[in-house]
Amino acid sequence: MSFEAFGQPLLTFPDAEKSPLSIRAKALVFVDPRSRQLRQELELLAPRSISVLIRGETGSGKELLARHIHRASDRGGLFVSVNCGAISPTYADAELFGYAAGSYSGSASSRAGWFGSANGGTLYLDEIGDLPLPIQIKLLAALENHEVTRVGAHQPSPVDVRLVAATSIDLAQAVAAGKFNERLYHYLSEGQLELPALRERVGDILSLSEYFLGIYSQRLDLPVPLISEAAQHLLEQHSWPGNTRELENVIHFALLVSTGDEILPEHLNLPEAPPSLVQIEQQAAQLIKNGTAAERSALKKLLESLTQTL
Ligand SMILES: Nc1ncnc2c1ncn2[C@@H]1O[C@H](COP(=O)(O)OP(=O)(O)OP(=O)(O)O)[C@@H](O)[C@H]1O
Ligand SMILES: [Mg+2]
Numbered sequence: 001m002s003f004e005a006f007g008q009p010l011l012t013f014p015d016a017e018k019s020p021l022s023i024r025a026k027a028l029v030f031v032d033p034r035s036r037q038l039r040q041e042l043e044l045l046a047p048r049s050i051s052v053l054i055r056g057e058t059g060s061g062k063e064l065l066a067r068h069i070h071r072a073s074d075r076g077g078l079f080v081s082v083n084c085g086a087i088s089p090t091y092a093d094a095e096l097f098g099y100a101a102g103s104y105s106g107s108a109s110s111r112a113g114w115f116g117s118a119n120g121g122t123l124y125l126d127e128i129g130d131l132p133l134p135i136q137i138k139l140l141a142a143l144e145n146h147e148v149t150r151v152g153a154h155q156p157s158p159v160d161v162r163l164v165a166a167t168s169i170d171l172a173q174a175v176a177a178g179k180f181n182e183r184l185y186h187y188l189s190e191g192q193l194e195l196p197a198l199r200e201r202v203g204d205i206l207s208l209s210e211y212f213l214g215i216y217s218q219r220l221d222l223p224v225p226l227i228s229e230a231a232q233h234l235l236e237q238h239s240w241p242g243n244t245r246e247l248e249n250v251i252h253f254a255l256l257v258s259t260g261d262e263i264l265p266e267h268l269n270l271p272e273a274p275p276s277l278v279q280i281e282q283q284a285a286q287l288i289k290n291g292t293a294a295e296r297s298a299l300k301k302l303l304e305s306l307t308q309t310l
Helices: 033-045 062-072 089-097 113-117 133-145 171-176 182-188 202-220 229-237 243-257 277-287 293-309
Strands: 052-056 079-083 122-126 162-167 191-195
Touching (some): 033 191, 033 202, 052 062, 062 079, 062 122, 062 162, 062 191, 079 113, 089 113, 089 133, 171 182, 202 243, 277 293
Parallel strands (some): 052 162, 079 122, 122 162
């Protein structure tokens, strides 16, 4: 729902959880020991009404984690997700805290803003490091005093919001550089969750791949293919700079281009995995099959020293 308060559609207040677009994959696939540990931390933090700061690379599942925190808490209100990088700096006040009727030309009615929409629920602020400094100070005041003053209003209104924030940058460094409010940082990091990059929890990769295959096969009404051993190897070798979102896209694509009942490496649209040392040895031995014993031994030594260098 957009609102044309300023002559152009600036403020957007989707109905959070009610919007079908925001209802994405719900299950949290956590199989790797590091992920299981994180799930335990999440279960301890969720029922407490403290703020939580989630740190993780892009696409690693920060928002999904935040949604699980909300669900595992007993808060009856909405989960409202806001990307701080997308908030217009000029109207950040109005976006976050709302405005009173008549505050802007054309604004006949008042709006609650993101904070008010999350009243009784959880406000998820993604990339909180992108929030302009003056807004950080107002945010801290709203959190500490449990009240917000809408733009153009004379009285503050009480709010009960649990904040979960996420960042892909090191906020402590941003504080040191004078780019992030120190008190807000301490307030936010009452509870902290570190979401490891996908390449650091390799044990999740195949389970996530099967999970996404299941979801997309069902959505496209296709039989669920198996993942060949070579494709599994490739999936586990890849460094996943785009993390789980990249894996989801790769699996979706593989399902669309695969023709049989198996996902093969060529369906994955990933760079080839580097050959293992055994494969290199086998290929090299093949190349000098007719060489002398001295040549074979020299080659073996060369490969050994290469392994040590690597
Ligand atoms: N553990 C998981 N189990 C199942 N699905 C997952 C998991 N982690 C991430 N996903 C899925 O991967 C996609 C990306 O996750 P999400 O949007 O939560 O990441 P993000 O860290 O918030 O990304 P960004 O940094 O771009 O904001 C989503 O479709 C999400 O449902
Ligand atoms: Mg996100």
